[in-house]
Amino acid sequence: MNCEQARTQFVDYWRGTLEDSAGEFRTHLGSCERCRAEAEELKDLWGTLGTLPEEDPSMGMRVRFYDALRTWRQQEAQRRQPLWWLRHPAFQAACAVLILAVGVGTGYLVRGRDSTEVSQLRGEVYNMRQLVALSLLQQQSASDRLRGVNFAYHVEQSDPQVLGALLTTVNHDPSVNVRLAAVDALRNFSDSPVGRKGVVQALAKQDSPLVQIAILDQIVELHEKSAVPDIQFLLSVQSLNPDVRQRAQWALKQLQ
Amino acid sequence: MGQGRALPGEWQGMALLHSVTFGYAAGIPIVYEASDSSLMQAVRDGDLGGLAVLFERHHRPLFNYFVHVNGNRELSEDLVQDVFFRMLKYRKSYQPERSFTAWMYQIARNAHVDSIGKRKFEVEIGDREFASTNMMDENLKRKQEVALLKRAMARLPLEKRELLVLSRYQNLKYEEIAGILGCDIGAVKVRVYRAVRALGQIYFELAGEKAS
Numbered sequence: 069m070n071c072e073q074a075r076t077q078f079v080d081y082w083r084g085t086l087e088d089s090a091g092e093f094r095t096h097l098g099s100c101e102r103c104r105a106e107a108e109e110l111k112d113l114w115g116t117l118g119t120l121p122e123e124d125p126s127m128g129m130r131v132r133f134y135d136a137l138r139t140w141r142q143q144e145a146q147r148r149q150p151l152w153w154l155r156h157p158a159f160q161a162a163c164a165v166l167i168l169a170v171g172v173g174t175g176y177l178v179r180g181r182d183s184t185e186v187s188q189l190r191g192e193v194y195n196m197r198q199l200v201a202l203s204l205l206q207q208q209s210a211s212d213r214l215r216g217v218n219f220a221y222h223v224e225q226s227d228p229q230v231l232g233a234l235l236t237t238v239n240h241d242p243s244v245n246v247r248l249a250a251v252d253a254l255r256n257f258s259d260s261p262v263g264r265k266g267v268v269q270a271l272a273k274q275d276s277p278l279v280q281i282a283i284l285d286q287i288v289e290l291h292e293k294s295a296v297p298d299i300q301f302l303l304s305v306q307s308l309n310p311d312v313r314q315r316a317q318w319a320l321k322q323l324q
Numbered sequence: 325m326g327q328g329r330a331l332p333g334e335w336q337g338m339a340l341l342h343s344v345t346f347g348y349a350a351g352i353p354i355v356y357e358a359s360d361s362s363l364m365q366a367v368r369d370g371d372l373g374g375l376a377v378l379f380e381r382h383h384r385p386l387f388n389y390f391v392h393v394n395g396n397r398e399l400s401e402d403l404v405q406d407v408f409f410r411m412l413k414y415r416k417s418y419q420p421e422r423s424f425t426a427w428m429y430q431i432a433r434n435a436h437v438d439s440i441g442k443r444k445f446e447v448e449i450g451d452r453e454f455a456s457t458n459m460m461d462e463n464l465k466r467k468q469e470v471a472l473l474k475r476a477m478a479r480l481p482l483e484k485r486e487l488l489v490l491s492r493y494q495n496l497k498y499e500e501i502a503g504i505l506g507c508d509i510g511a512v513k514v515r516v517y518r519a520v521r522a523l524g525q526i527y528f529e530l531a532g533e534k535a536s
Contacts, residue, residue, distance in 0.1 A: 076513050116470070
Protein backbone atom coordinates (compact mmCIF):
# COMPACT_ATOMS: atom_id res chain seq x y z
CA MET A 69 0.00 0.00 0.00
CA ASN A 70 1.38 3.38 -0.98
CA CYS A 71 0.74 6.75 0.71
CA GLU A 72 -2.01 7.69 -1.72
CA GLN A 73 -3.94 4.48 -1.09
CA ALA A 74 -3.41 4.79 2.66
CA ARG A 75 -4.86 8.29 2.74
CA THR A 76 -8.14 7.13 1.22
CA GLN A 77 -8.45 4.88 4.28
CA PHE A 78 -7.84 7.64 6.83
CA VAL A 79 -11.50 8.54 7.28
CA ASP A 80 -12.39 4.89 7.97
CA TYR A 81 -9.49 4.72 10.37
CA TRP A 82 -10.77 7.75 12.25
CA ARG A 83 -14.30 6.49 12.19
CA GLY A 84 -13.28 3.07 13.37
CA THR A 85 -14.83 1.42 10.33
CA LEU A 86 -11.55 0.37 8.69
CA GLU A 87 -11.48 -3.15 7.30
CA ASP A 88 -7.81 -3.96 7.40
CA SER A 89 -7.84 -7.71 7.82
CA ALA A 90 -4.58 -8.12 5.94
CA GLY A 91 -3.03 -5.37 8.08
CA GLU A 92 -1.76 -3.49 5.03
CA PHE A 93 -2.85 -0.11 6.37
CA ARG A 94 -1.24 -0.56 9.75
CA THR A 95 1.94 -1.84 8.12
CA HIS A 96 2.08 1.27 5.97
CA LEU A 97 1.53 3.58 8.96
CA GLY A 98 4.25 1.73 10.84
CA SER A 99 6.74 2.23 8.04
CA CYS A 100 5.73 5.78 6.84
CA GLU A 101 6.48 8.49 9.36
CA ARG A 102 4.65 11.20 7.37
CA CYS A 103 1.42 9.27 6.99
CA ARG A 104 1.49 8.23 10.63
CA ALA A 105 1.93 11.81 11.82
CA GLU A 106 -0.82 13.09 9.54
CA ALA A 107 -3.23 10.31 10.50
CA GLU A 108 -2.78 10.90 14.21
CA GLU A 109 -2.82 14.69 14.01
CA LEU A 110 -6.00 14.80 11.98
CA LYS A 111 -7.56 12.04 14.08
CA ASP A 112 -7.67 14.42 17.06
CA LEU A 113 -9.17 17.10 14.89
CA TRP A 114 -11.76 14.64 13.60
CA GLY A 115 -12.61 13.78 17.18
CA THR A 116 -13.01 17.41 18.19
CA LEU A 117 -15.11 18.07 15.10
CA GLY A 118 -17.56 15.41 16.30
CA THR A 119 -18.01 17.10 19.65
CA LEU A 120 -18.96 20.55 18.40
CA PRO A 121 -21.90 21.66 20.54
CA GLU A 122 -25.32 21.42 18.96
CA GLU A 123 -27.36 24.54 18.46
CA ASP A 124 -31.02 24.68 19.41
CA PRO A 125 -33.50 26.25 17.07
CA SER A 126 -35.98 28.71 18.57
CA MET A 127 -39.41 27.55 19.69
CA GLY A 128 -40.89 29.90 17.14
CA MET A 129 -39.63 27.63 14.40
CA ARG A 130 -41.85 24.74 15.48
CA VAL A 131 -44.82 27.06 15.87
CA ARG A 132 -44.30 28.45 12.37
CA PHE A 133 -43.91 24.98 10.93
CA TYR A 134 -47.15 23.68 12.45
CA ASP A 135 -49.02 26.83 11.40
CA ALA A 136 -47.86 26.39 7.85
CA LEU A 137 -48.66 22.67 7.90
CA ARG A 138 -52.16 23.43 9.14
CA THR A 139 -52.71 25.91 6.32
CA TRP A 140 -51.42 23.37 3.83
CA ARG A 141 -53.75 20.70 5.19
CA GLN A 142 -56.75 23.03 4.96
CA GLN A 143 -55.92 23.82 1.35
CA GLU A 144 -55.53 20.11 0.61
CA ALA A 145 -58.89 19.40 2.25
CA GLN A 146 -60.48 22.14 0.16
CA ARG A 147 -59.00 20.66 -2.99
CA ARG A 148 -60.37 17.26 -2.11
CA GLN A 149 -63.92 18.53 -1.65
CA PRO A 150 -66.20 17.75 -4.58
CA LEU A 151 -66.56 20.77 -6.82
CA TRP A 152 -63.84 22.63 -4.90
CA TRP A 153 -62.99 24.41 -8.11
CA LEU A 154 -66.37 26.17 -7.90
CA ARG A 155 -64.90 28.29 -5.09
CA HIS A 156 -61.64 28.98 -6.84
CA PRO A 157 -61.32 32.71 -7.70
CA ALA A 158 -59.99 31.90 -11.17
CA PHE A 159 -63.06 29.82 -11.96
CA GLN A 160 -65.39 32.50 -10.62
CA ALA A 161 -63.68 35.16 -12.70
CA ALA A 162 -63.98 32.95 -15.78
CA CYS A 163 -67.71 32.52 -15.08
CA ALA A 164 -68.18 36.28 -14.77
CA VAL A 165 -66.48 36.85 -18.14
CA LEU A 166 -68.54 34.10 -19.76
CA ILE A 167 -71.82 35.49 -18.44
CA LEU A 168 -70.88 38.96 -19.64
CA ALA A 169 -70.03 37.60 -23.08
CA VAL A 170 -73.33 35.69 -23.29
CA GLY A 171 -75.21 38.83 -22.21
CA VAL A 172 -73.56 41.04 -24.81
CA GLY A 173 -74.06 38.41 -27.51
CA THR A 174 -77.75 37.98 -26.67
CA GLY A 175 -78.16 41.75 -26.70
CA TYR A 176 -76.79 41.94 -30.23
CA LEU A 177 -79.00 39.09 -31.43
CA VAL A 178 -82.16 40.55 -29.87
CA ARG A 179 -81.43 43.99 -31.28
CA GLY A 180 -80.98 42.58 -34.78
CA ARG A 181 -84.15 40.49 -34.64
CA ASP A 182 -86.49 43.16 -33.27
CA SER A 183 -85.26 46.10 -35.31
CA THR A 184 -88.39 46.01 -37.52
CA GLU A 185 -90.69 46.13 -34.51
CA VAL A 186 -88.74 48.99 -33.00
CA SER A 187 -88.83 51.01 -36.21
CA GLN A 188 -92.57 50.40 -36.47
CA LEU A 189 -93.01 51.73 -32.95
CA ARG A 190 -90.77 54.67 -33.73
CA GLY A 191 -92.96 55.46 -36.79
CA GLU A 192 -96.08 55.41 -34.67
CA VAL A 193 -94.58 57.80 -32.13
CA TYR A 194 -93.52 60.08 -34.97
CA ASN A 195 -97.02 60.12 -36.48
CA MET A 196 -98.46 60.98 -33.12
CA ARG A 197 -96.04 63.90 -32.69
CA GLN A 198 -96.90 65.13 -36.16
CA LEU A 199 -100.60 65.06 -35.32
CA VAL A 200 -100.05 66.84 -32.03
CA ALA A 201 -97.88 69.51 -33.69
CA LEU A 202 -100.40 70.12 -36.48
CA SER A 203 -103.38 70.27 -34.12
CA LEU A 204 -101.63 72.52 -31.63
CA LEU A 205 -100.67 74.97 -34.40
CA GLN A 206 -104.40 75.38 -35.11
CA GLN A 207 -105.24 76.36 -31.53
CA GLN A 208 -106.64 79.73 -30.45
CA SER A 209 -104.25 80.13 -27.56
CA ALA A 210 -100.81 81.51 -28.45
CA SER A 211 -99.16 79.32 -25.79
CA ASP A 212 -100.76 76.19 -27.34
CA ARG A 213 -99.45 77.22 -30.75
CA LEU A 214 -95.99 77.72 -29.17
CA ARG A 215 -96.19 74.16 -27.87
CA GLY A 216 -97.17 73.11 -31.35
CA VAL A 217 -94.01 74.75 -32.72
CA ASN A 218 -91.97 72.94 -30.08
CA PHE A 219 -93.50 69.63 -31.18
CA ALA A 220 -92.54 70.51 -34.73
CA TYR A 221 -88.87 70.29 -33.65
CA HIS A 222 -89.35 66.57 -33.05
CA VAL A 223 -90.81 65.59 -36.39
CA GLU A 224 -88.73 64.53 -39.35
CA GLN A 225 -87.38 67.33 -41.47
CA SER A 226 -88.85 65.95 -44.64
CA ASP A 227 -92.41 66.07 -43.35
CA PRO A 228 -94.21 68.42 -45.83
CA GLN A 229 -97.35 68.82 -43.72
CA VAL A 230 -95.51 70.12 -40.68
CA LEU A 231 -93.32 72.31 -42.88
CA GLY A 232 -96.41 73.81 -44.47
CA ALA A 233 -98.01 74.41 -41.09
CA LEU A 234 -94.83 76.13 -39.81
CA LEU A 235 -94.65 78.39 -42.89
CA THR A 236 -98.31 79.30 -42.46
CA THR A 237 -97.57 80.14 -38.83
CA VAL A 238 -94.59 82.35 -39.81
CA ASN A 239 -96.69 84.20 -42.37
CA HIS A 240 -100.00 84.52 -40.61
CA ASP A 241 -99.79 83.94 -36.89
CA PRO A 242 -100.92 87.03 -35.01
CA SER A 243 -98.43 86.47 -32.15
CA VAL A 244 -94.87 87.71 -32.66
CA ASN A 245 -93.55 85.13 -30.18
CA VAL A 246 -95.15 82.25 -32.03
CA ARG A 247 -93.84 83.56 -35.38
CA LEU A 248 -90.30 83.90 -33.90
CA ALA A 249 -90.50 80.35 -32.54
CA ALA A 250 -91.70 79.12 -35.95
CA VAL A 251 -88.75 80.86 -37.72
CA ASP A 252 -86.42 79.06 -35.32
CA ALA A 253 -88.19 75.76 -35.94
CA LEU A 254 -87.72 76.23 -39.70
CA ARG A 255 -83.94 75.88 -39.19
CA ASN A 256 -84.66 72.14 -38.98
CA PHE A 257 -85.95 72.28 -42.54
CA SER A 258 -82.89 74.04 -43.98
CA ASP A 259 -82.13 70.98 -46.11
CA SER A 260 -85.50 71.29 -47.83
CA PRO A 261 -85.66 73.73 -50.84
CA VAL A 262 -89.31 74.40 -49.98
CA GLY A 263 -88.31 75.34 -46.43
CA ARG A 264 -85.54 77.69 -47.60
CA LYS A 265 -87.75 79.33 -50.18
CA GLY A 266 -90.55 79.68 -47.63
CA VAL A 267 -88.24 81.52 -45.24
CA VAL A 268 -87.16 83.97 -47.98
CA GLN A 269 -90.74 84.63 -49.13
CA ALA A 270 -91.83 85.19 -45.53
CA LEU A 271 -89.52 88.20 -45.29
CA ALA A 272 -91.81 90.44 -47.38
CA LYS A 273 -94.88 89.46 -45.40
CA GLN A 274 -93.51 90.47 -42.00
CA ASP A 275 -94.30 93.70 -40.26
CA SER A 276 -92.55 92.92 -36.96
CA PRO A 277 -88.91 94.12 -36.89
CA LEU A 278 -87.98 91.24 -34.52
CA VAL A 279 -89.25 88.61 -36.95
CA GLN A 280 -87.69 90.45 -39.92
CA ILE A 281 -84.28 90.45 -38.20
CA ALA A 282 -84.66 86.77 -37.24
CA ILE A 283 -85.43 85.87 -40.86
CA LEU A 284 -82.52 88.00 -42.17
CA ASP A 285 -80.15 86.20 -39.73
CA GLN A 286 -81.41 82.87 -40.87
CA ILE A 287 -80.97 83.79 -44.55
CA VAL A 288 -77.35 84.76 -43.88
CA GLU A 289 -76.84 81.57 -41.91
CA LEU A 290 -78.17 79.50 -44.80
CA HIS A 291 -76.23 81.57 -47.41
CA GLU A 292 -79.43 81.81 -49.37
CA LYS A 293 -78.34 84.02 -52.29
CA SER A 294 -81.73 83.83 -53.94
CA ALA A 295 -82.92 86.15 -51.17
CA VAL A 296 -80.95 89.14 -52.50
CA PRO A 297 -83.89 90.63 -54.53
CA ASP A 298 -86.21 90.19 -51.58
CA ILE A 299 -83.79 92.01 -49.28
CA GLN A 300 -83.34 94.80 -51.82
CA PHE A 301 -87.11 95.12 -52.04
CA LEU A 302 -87.27 95.34 -48.25
CA LEU A 303 -84.68 98.12 -48.29
CA SER A 304 -86.74 100.08 -50.81
CA VAL A 305 -89.56 100.41 -48.33
CA GLN A 306 -89.34 103.95 -46.94
CA SER A 307 -90.96 103.26 -43.60
CA LEU A 308 -88.58 100.39 -42.76
CA ASN A 309 -87.39 100.21 -39.17
CA PRO A 310 -83.80 101.61 -39.02
CA ASP A 311 -82.53 98.55 -37.13
CA VAL A 312 -84.02 96.25 -39.73
CA ARG A 313 -82.53 98.42 -42.53
CA GLN A 314 -79.10 98.18 -40.93
CA ARG A 315 -79.46 94.39 -40.55
CA ALA A 316 -80.68 94.06 -44.14
CA GLN A 317 -77.67 96.01 -45.43
CA TRP A 318 -75.35 93.81 -43.38
CA ALA A 319 -77.11 90.71 -44.74
CA LEU A 320 -76.67 91.91 -48.34
CA LYS A 321 -72.93 92.35 -47.74
CA GLN A 322 -72.68 88.87 -46.28
CA LEU A 323 -74.46 87.32 -49.25
CA GLN A 324 -72.47 89.15 -51.93
CA MET B 325 -40.25 11.70 19.33
CA GLY B 326 -36.62 12.74 19.39
CA GLN B 327 -36.81 15.47 21.96
CA GLY B 328 -39.74 14.35 24.03
CA ARG B 329 -41.63 17.57 23.20
CA ALA B 330 -45.36 17.35 22.82
CA LEU B 331 -46.72 17.87 19.34
CA PRO B 332 -49.49 20.43 18.87
CA GLY B 333 -52.75 18.73 19.90
CA GLU B 334 -54.22 18.17 16.48
CA TRP B 335 -51.13 16.27 15.27
CA GLN B 336 -50.65 14.06 18.33
CA GLY B 337 -53.09 11.32 17.40
CA MET B 338 -51.92 11.12 13.82
CA ALA B 339 -48.28 11.19 14.85
CA LEU B 340 -48.79 8.40 17.35
CA LEU B 341 -50.42 6.25 14.72
CA HIS B 342 -47.52 6.81 12.39
CA SER B 343 -44.56 6.70 14.71
CA VAL B 344 -45.54 3.59 16.53
CA THR B 345 -46.65 0.42 14.85
CA PHE B 346 -48.19 -2.35 16.87
CA GLY B 347 -47.56 -5.92 15.88
CA TYR B 348 -47.47 -9.38 17.43
CA ALA B 349 -44.61 -11.85 17.52
CA ALA B 350 -45.43 -15.25 19.00
CA GLY B 351 -48.43 -13.70 20.70
CA ILE B 352 -46.35 -11.01 22.44
CA PRO B 353 -47.14 -7.43 21.44
CA ILE B 354 -44.20 -5.57 20.01
CA VAL B 355 -43.89 -1.86 19.62
CA TYR B 356 -41.52 -0.22 17.23
CA GLU B 357 -41.17 3.14 15.58
CA ALA B 358 -42.13 3.52 11.98
CA SER B 359 -39.15 4.11 9.69
CA ASP B 360 -38.55 7.49 8.05
CA SER B 361 -39.17 5.83 4.74
CA SER B 362 -42.59 4.43 5.69
CA LEU B 363 -43.57 7.80 7.17
CA MET B 364 -42.59 9.55 3.97
CA GLN B 365 -44.56 7.00 1.97
CA ALA B 366 -47.60 7.84 4.09
CA VAL B 367 -47.01 11.54 3.39
CA ARG B 368 -46.67 10.75 -0.29
CA ASP B 369 -50.05 9.02 -0.15
CA GLY B 370 -51.63 12.16 1.27
CA ASP B 371 -51.31 11.69 5.03
CA LEU B 372 -49.70 14.84 6.43
CA GLY B 373 -49.45 13.50 9.99
CA GLY B 374 -46.31 11.63 8.97
CA LEU B 375 -44.58 14.88 8.17
CA ALA B 376 -45.10 16.09 11.74
CA VAL B 377 -43.21 13.04 13.01
CA LEU B 378 -40.45 13.50 10.43
CA PHE B 379 -40.19 17.13 11.45
CA GLU B 380 -39.80 16.17 15.11
CA ARG B 381 -37.10 13.68 14.24
CA HIS B 382 -35.07 15.73 11.83
CA HIS B 383 -35.59 19.45 12.30
CA ARG B 384 -32.80 19.80 14.86
CA PRO B 385 -30.03 18.02 12.90
CA LEU B 386 -31.20 19.81 9.79
CA PHE B 387 -31.09 23.15 11.59
CA ASN B 388 -27.53 22.37 12.76
CA TYR B 389 -26.55 21.39 9.23
CA PHE B 390 -27.68 24.80 7.96
CA VAL B 391 -26.14 26.69 10.87
CA HIS B 392 -22.79 25.02 10.27
CA VAL B 393 -22.98 25.60 6.57
CA ASN B 394 -24.16 29.21 6.53
CA GLY B 395 -23.65 30.46 10.09
CA ASN B 396 -27.00 32.29 10.18
CA ARG B 397 -29.62 31.09 12.67
CA GLU B 398 -32.63 32.96 11.26
CA LEU B 399 -31.87 31.92 7.72
CA SER B 400 -31.32 28.34 8.91
CA GLU B 401 -34.74 28.23 10.56
CA ASP B 402 -36.36 29.46 7.37
CA LEU B 403 -34.45 26.90 5.36
CA VAL B 404 -35.55 24.04 7.64
CA GLN B 405 -39.17 25.04 7.03
CA ASP B 406 -38.46 25.35 3.34
CA VAL B 407 -37.03 21.79 3.25
CA PHE B 408 -40.13 20.26 4.86
CA PHE B 409 -42.46 22.08 2.49
CA ARG B 410 -40.37 21.05 -0.48
CA MET B 411 -40.82 17.49 0.78
CA LEU B 412 -44.57 18.04 0.70
CA LYS B 413 -44.48 19.66 -2.70
CA TYR B 414 -42.31 17.00 -4.28
CA ARG B 415 -43.61 14.09 -2.19
CA LYS B 416 -44.67 12.18 -5.30
CA SER B 417 -41.04 12.02 -6.37
CA TYR B 418 -39.97 10.19 -3.19
CA GLN B 419 -38.67 6.69 -3.87
CA PRO B 420 -38.87 4.40 -0.81
CA GLU B 421 -35.88 2.34 -1.94
CA ARG B 422 -33.66 5.39 -1.51
CA SER B 423 -32.46 6.59 1.90
CA PHE B 424 -34.83 9.18 3.32
CA THR B 425 -31.95 11.06 4.97
CA ALA B 426 -30.06 11.27 1.68
CA TRP B 427 -33.17 12.58 -0.05
CA MET B 428 -33.76 15.12 2.73
CA TYR B 429 -30.20 16.46 2.59
CA GLN B 430 -30.35 16.63 -1.16
CA ILE B 431 -33.40 18.87 -0.80
CA ALA B 432 -31.55 20.80 1.93
CA ARG B 433 -28.58 21.43 -0.35
CA ASN B 434 -30.87 22.68 -3.11
CA ALA B 435 -32.69 24.94 -0.67
CA HIS B 436 -29.37 26.33 0.49
CA VAL B 437 -28.14 26.92 -3.05
CA ASP B 438 -31.43 28.66 -3.93
CA SER B 439 -31.15 30.87 -0.86
CA ILE B 440 -27.70 31.96 -2.02
CA GLY B 441 -29.10 32.67 -5.46
CA LYS B 442 -31.91 34.74 -3.98
CA ARG B 443 -29.58 36.86 -1.92
CA LYS B 444 -27.07 37.13 -4.78
CA PHE B 445 -24.13 36.63 -2.51
CA GLU B 446 -22.76 33.87 -0.42
CA VAL B 447 -23.15 34.14 3.30
CA GLU B 448 -19.89 35.11 4.83
CA ILE B 449 -19.62 33.37 8.11
CA GLY B 450 -17.99 35.62 10.63
CA ASP B 451 -15.78 34.26 13.35
CA ARG B 452 -18.08 36.02 15.80
CA GLU B 453 -21.02 33.79 15.00
CA PHE B 454 -19.04 30.67 15.58
CA ALA B 455 -17.37 31.94 18.70
CA SER B 456 -20.60 32.94 20.40
CA THR B 457 -22.22 29.55 20.87
CA ASN B 458 -22.90 28.03 24.23
CA MET B 459 -19.86 26.65 25.98
CA MET B 460 -21.24 26.03 29.37
CA ASP B 461 -19.23 23.73 31.61
CA GLU B 462 -16.27 22.94 29.43
CA ASN B 463 -12.84 23.75 30.61
CA LEU B 464 -10.96 26.64 29.10
CA LYS B 465 -8.69 24.57 26.86
CA ARG B 466 -11.64 22.72 25.37
CA LYS B 467 -13.45 26.00 24.88
CA GLN B 468 -10.51 27.42 23.00
CA GLU B 469 -10.23 24.31 20.84
CA VAL B 470 -13.88 24.45 19.86
CA ALA B 471 -13.74 28.17 19.16
CA LEU B 472 -10.66 27.69 17.03
CA LEU B 473 -12.20 24.81 15.15
CA LYS B 474 -15.27 26.83 14.38
CA ARG B 475 -13.17 29.67 13.05
CA ALA B 476 -11.28 27.19 10.91
CA MET B 477 -14.58 25.72 9.63
CA ALA B 478 -15.80 29.18 8.74
CA ARG B 479 -12.77 29.73 6.52
CA LEU B 480 -13.20 26.44 4.70
CA PRO B 481 -14.73 26.54 1.20
CA LEU B 482 -18.46 25.77 1.22
CA GLU B 483 -18.30 22.35 -0.43
CA LYS B 484 -15.63 21.10 2.04
CA ARG B 485 -17.50 22.54 5.01
CA GLU B 486 -20.71 20.90 3.87
CA LEU B 487 -18.99 17.56 3.42
CA LEU B 488 -17.59 17.67 6.95
CA VAL B 489 -20.95 18.60 8.42
CA LEU B 490 -22.62 15.70 6.66
CA SER B 491 -19.93 13.10 7.32
CA ARG B 492 -18.84 14.01 10.80
CA TYR B 493 -21.40 16.21 12.43
CA GLN B 494 -24.50 14.53 11.02
CA ASN B 495 -22.73 11.16 10.88
CA LEU B 496 -24.25 10.15 7.58
CA LYS B 497 -23.11 6.94 5.94
CA TYR B 498 -20.81 7.04 2.93
CA GLU B 499 -23.59 5.63 0.78
CA GLU B 500 -25.92 8.41 1.86
CA ILE B 501 -23.37 11.13 1.17
CA ALA B 502 -22.60 9.50 -2.17
CA GLY B 503 -26.32 9.59 -2.91
CA ILE B 504 -26.57 13.26 -1.96
CA LEU B 505 -23.51 14.33 -3.93
CA GLY B 506 -24.12 11.99 -6.82
CA CYS B 507 -20.72 10.27 -6.74
CA ASP B 508 -19.36 6.87 -5.68
CA ILE B 509 -18.27 5.88 -2.19
CA GLY B 510 -14.55 5.89 -3.00
CA ALA B 511 -14.78 9.50 -4.15
CA VAL B 512 -16.62 10.44 -0.95
CA LYS B 513 -13.82 8.98 1.19
CA VAL B 514 -11.14 10.88 -0.72
CA ARG B 515 -13.10 14.14 -0.60
CA VAL B 516 -13.76 13.83 3.12
CA TYR B 517 -10.06 13.17 3.73
CA ARG B 518 -9.12 16.25 1.69
CA ALA B 519 -11.65 18.37 3.56
CA VAL B 520 -10.23 17.25 6.92
CA ARG B 521 -6.70 17.98 5.75
CA ALA B 522 -7.70 21.44 4.52
CA LEU B 523 -9.43 22.09 7.83
CA GLY B 524 -6.32 20.90 9.67
CA GLN B 525 -4.12 23.30 7.73
CA ILE B 526 -6.31 26.28 8.64
CA TYR B 527 -6.75 25.06 12.21
CA PHE B 528 -3.04 24.65 12.90
CA GLU B 529 -2.31 27.92 11.16
CA LEU B 530 -4.76 29.70 13.48
CA ALA B 531 -3.38 27.83 16.49
CA GLY B 532 0.15 28.89 15.49
CA GLU B 533 -0.98 32.55 15.16
CA LYS B 534 -2.47 32.33 18.60
CA ALA B 535 0.57 30.70 20.14
CA SER B 536 2.99 33.21 18.67
